[in-house]
Amino acid sequence: MTTKYIFIDIDGTLLSYTKGVPKSALEAIDIARKNGHKVFINTGRVKSAVDELLKFFPFDGYVFAAGGYVQINDDVIYENILSKEDILKSIELFEKHAIGYVLEGSEYSYYNKQALENFRKRLENHKNNMEPQVRRHMIQENMVYPMSDYFENPQDINKISLFADSLDDILRLEKEFDNKFEFINY
Secondary structure (H helix, E strand, C coil): CCCCEEEECCECCCEECCCECCHHHHHHHHHHHHCCCEEEEECCCCHHHCCHHHHCCCCCEEEEHHHCEEEECCEEEEECCCCHHHHHHHHHHHHHCCCEEEEECCCCEEECHHHHHHHHHHHHHHHHHCCHHHHHHHCCHHHEEEHHHHHHCCCCCCEEEEECCCHHHHHHHHHHCCCCCCCCCC
């Protein structure tokens, strides 16, 4: 038998926004692993934005931050870290254009006020349709810090998420960055 490598997304795949993680999914993962296959989480989320519960499931590895951080078993085999210079330039541009942003790292994420407010509004709008266990997966309060904490004690950052009012705002930023970064619209 040939070993197969199975990559599973979290949001909308393993994790239903209304029901949580179905028991059947965990059973399927268990069966695949017992049959000699390797099962990985593959998500745009950074490591710090993944609920501890998911980290305790029996996965063979993780691809976090849309490929910016790769871990097999307990070994980190790749981690893309943005330079401090690029981060400071980014913050300057985001503030100039009044765009909400999140500096996301494997240990912590730093939200500016605009991004945190945007995220909390979205959560509030959907919370009546969510099971309690789903809300836990949406934001890790103990891993979310204000931007002032980043400036006091900068941590490694794998990616930056933006909360813009329009696609034009994003296209303007992309142009100002002179295509240095890949922008993924979600």
